[in-house]
Amino acid sequence: MQRYLLSKKNQITLISAILIVLGFFGRFVLENITLFNWSLIVASILGIAPIAIQAYQALKVKVVSIDVLVTIAVVGAVLIKNYEESAIVTFLFLFGAYLEQRTLNQTRSAIKELTDMAPETAMKQMEDGEFEEVDVSDVDEGDILLVRTGSSVPVDGTVLSGEGHVNEASVTGESVPVGKKEGGEVFAGTILENGTIQVQADRVGEDTTFGRIIELVEDAQDSKSEAERFIDRFSKYYTPAILGIAIIIWLFTQNTEMAITALVLGCPGALVIGVPVSNVSGIGNGARNNVLLKGSEVINDFSRVDTIVFDKTGTLTVGNPEVADKQFYGENIDEALGYLASVERESDHPLAQAVLDDIGETTVSTVEATEVVKGEGVVATVNGHHIAVGNAALMERKNVTLNEQAKQDINQYEKNGNSLVLTAVDGELKILMGIRDKIRPGVKEELQNLKNLGAKNLIVLSGDNQGTVDAVANEIGLTEAHGHMLPEDKSDYIKKLQAEGQIVAFVGDGINDSPSLALADIGVAMGSGTDVAIETSDVVLMQSDFNHLAHALGLTKAISRNMKQNIAIAIGVVIVLFSGLFFSDWMNMSIGMLAHEGSILIVILNGIRLLRYRLRNQHA
Template sequence: MQQFILGKKNQITVISGILIVLGFFSHFVLHNLGLSQGSLMIASVFGVAPIAIQAYQALKVKVVSIDVLVTIAVIGAFLIQNYEESAIVTFLFLFGHFLEQRTLNQTRSAIKELTDMAPESALRQLANGEFVEVDVDDVDEGDILLVKTGAKVPVDGTILTGEGHINEASITGESVPASKTIDSAVFAGTILENGTIQIRADRVGEDTTFGRIIELVEEAQDSKSEAERFIDKFSKYYTPAVLVLAFVVWMISQNVELAITVLVLGCPGALVIGVPVSNVAGIGNGARNGVLLKGSEVIHDFSRVDTIVFDKTGTLTIGNPEVAEKEIYAENVNEVLGYLASVERESDHPLAKAVLTNIGTTTFSTVEETEVVKGGGIVAKVNGHRIAVGNVALMEKENVKLSKKAQADVKRFEQNGNSLVLTAVDGNLQVLMGIRDQIRPGVKNDLEGLRKLGVKNLVVLSGDNQGTVDLVARELGLTDAHGHMLPEDKSAHIEKLQKEGQIVAFVGDGVNDSPSLALADIGIAMGSGTDVAIETSDVVLMNSDFSRLPHALGLTKATAANMKQNIIIALGVVVVLVASLFFSDWMNMSIGMLVHEGSILVVIFNAMRLLKFRLKGNRNNVKTGVKEIVTAK
């Protein structure tokens, strides 16, 4: 019976409202006092039923909830034959709950949109080459799948054939479709806007990026922040305190109606709902914009960060070395570059790949007598010429003389933070290349955005040489830079900063970053990083989009401020109502309950502003064409 009544709460609200209208119509129009009081009495009984059941369930687990206060107040008003007050209070309480649930569902819509985007079926290739539609849960790793125009990509995978443009907004928050070709990675839940592709399933089910996003967001919703834990403790003592206050008021004044009114006015409805709804709205905004916030505790801590420490490679830089500077000393340039490319094609070293990419299309020759010189480079024979490719130490070993210009170039390249690749043909230096990782486009503006949000220290820690790290730090205007850092050195430096009283966030993407991500007050992982890095982090920037970092920090600051605003609104309303009761003549139960329900909607709508939060000036707004909206403090 209890579950039946609670399940019909909305219908009871409607019936109660109709009976109240009938009661007042009978009183003021029909002048039928009996019908009026009868209607209001029935409305009171109907309305109090679900509230009393919830109060009873709360008392069974030793919790004195808001429902207890309202139930006592309504029963008291009914006993003193104040049927108008008892009927109106129950209706407003139930109607307020209806509006509260409806608006709360809107704040959770960002999360629901994610789950609705989850693919349900896939076209899997059979042994005979045909494709049949199967449930996405039946897809295994290694299966070949067909994705047609307009369809959702069912799993994380790699394109084997075909090309097209994929809308990855569900993963990255980026509305501009990404161009995909053979060997490109694709993600479950994204949409192929044009083209037809065949993919190999690399991750399926809950292991897909999309599945992990939903799991992390759902876990985040269930977590509690410091503010929520405060509210829980506060409510535990607050509700009994209101009961005691009402009893004291009755003992002193002998006025039952006044005591009952104190119970109604003391209901902390907005206080209980205000913080959780801010938390859900903030996490929902992050999920829509490519930022995973793993819980409301993360929101609280991240909003207070004053120092951000970065790994260099793959975080501040792209992670793919490129030829940044080049000097040619040879007269027969194309021939020498062909020799160089032929030798480098024998190696899988990242620097060799950078050299080949820079040279591009050329004529390859047969390479013979290849010798790998440990810590130096490669020496080989090409078309009868002795080719040496490597660093300065290899040139010295090969007795290659460097001219004054070449020596000056080497020094300049090193000062610019380059790794050097020198090429000699038959003992003569022909080519000098400086290779370095490229800084991510727009990172400097993003770092400036972090400073504007109150971050005082921006630090880079890297295993790379100090010269390269210093170059990156100078170019980006970082506060501090340290090179030659092993994973344990990074962790030790973070501990040192924390002991100095700084609240530290660490941004990284590799397995070697995991200790630092776990140790920092807030660990921030790039979404394309390793699984270990993502699992040990508190915040994930999907698709490794660095521009999401200022948005994430701005969002957490706005959410934390929103929680405080809602607490102030809720407590302020209670104080004003109670003060009005004792120091004015116009306050009564009905007005008090109406103001209470209004305050609940105010804190909910205040929190819902977070769903439209956009950080002013963030380059990502320009890129996606989203109108800039500031809904922060």
């Protein structure tokens, strides 16, 4: 029976809520006191059953838990026929347990999704030289594997032959595919977007970068789940104290009614309700402002954050590379743009689409005699003109003259973190484009809000090159910037910050971010990110609205203050009531319960204030 009742806690919570609503409907609408009392009595009995079972199990192992605290509170309220408090306390406690269990289930789902994304098969070279599909568990270090367009790379390894562009977002978080050729390094779980490559396996199974990501998430989640809630810690002292006072009163006075009165006066109605009502109101405010907060422990930890670490791509930046800067040289630019568009239409380079999107509608021509220059660009003939499209090295190879202005522009574009696309027509430079992932609107102002709220250190960790990361950090005013960071590097850096005593929040959106999101004291995921990142995190900025990050931090600080206020109110009322019991003759159960009801109303109203919270000087 005990196991059955515990397995039905969620259903009991729902039934209790319905009965409470029915009871108050009967009292205030139908004016039926009988319906009111019996609805709340049944709700109290149903609600206390699983709580009392958990209290009994705790007492068996000599632990005075929060379940014992709530059980005493409800029994005391029922004994004096205060069914409203008994029913409401049990419902709120069960509902809080439901939210906690739901978060744990999401964590398990996140880890399962990561595991499901790991490659399951590989094309392995057999003894006869042919490639056959085998289970990835049958691949050993040193084996040669074939990876075709659209396939996942099954191992960490080195490219032996072939070339193509690999989407490494699952590992580095960067949206721009990376060119790979002989000697290049590839990672398990990444996608070959075009081309065909042969790879020698260097690390397989759990030793791959992707395998370590899964392990990091599991380890970080395990360590975080050990944290105790404040109210549990407090109850270790509060509950024995109330029990001891009641027993002492009975031993010295033999007055059962007075002993029960002491239990009632110590009944923690406002204490138990105060924290949940602050949480519910604060979480409701967050939802209205596109911020999802996952529970009271999250709120407490986030409110104390002094260091915020950011992923770059998709977090500080939009996540889609586009032409950010461009410069034209000489005449007939429209004609040159048409030639550029004609060449890029036939290119599979990841920056080609950004160029085409920027050019828009234009006149295109037939492209002839196309020649790809590895690592530099492409040359072709369009309408009888010799066209070269690529980087500065290609221009030098083709003897394209770069005047001083062009050299200055190229230098400046590179400092800004751009990837360069130069276009020359018949040996004369015509177009310079700088392509980069643009900063999200309002990020700089939002970071200043975070500083104002006590986030002293704002750091970016990115898989991108150091120059690009530095350019982003300088533009928006970050305190530190580190590039070339793989997932394990980010995790190690976060551990270093935590070892220094800093309370760290990590903000990211990719699968590669999930270990850092889980390891940090607070993980903040962008709503448009992967499901793994969202489920592993503690806070989600829905709709990827970065402009509400400061609101989230300010809100958690307000919730934390509100919780402390409610706890102080609840404990203060108990102290006043006990003072009245011991040092006056006016205290009785009726007055005590009236004071309790008043304190419950006060903490509820105080908590509801959070629904109207808004960060001062918040940017819309």
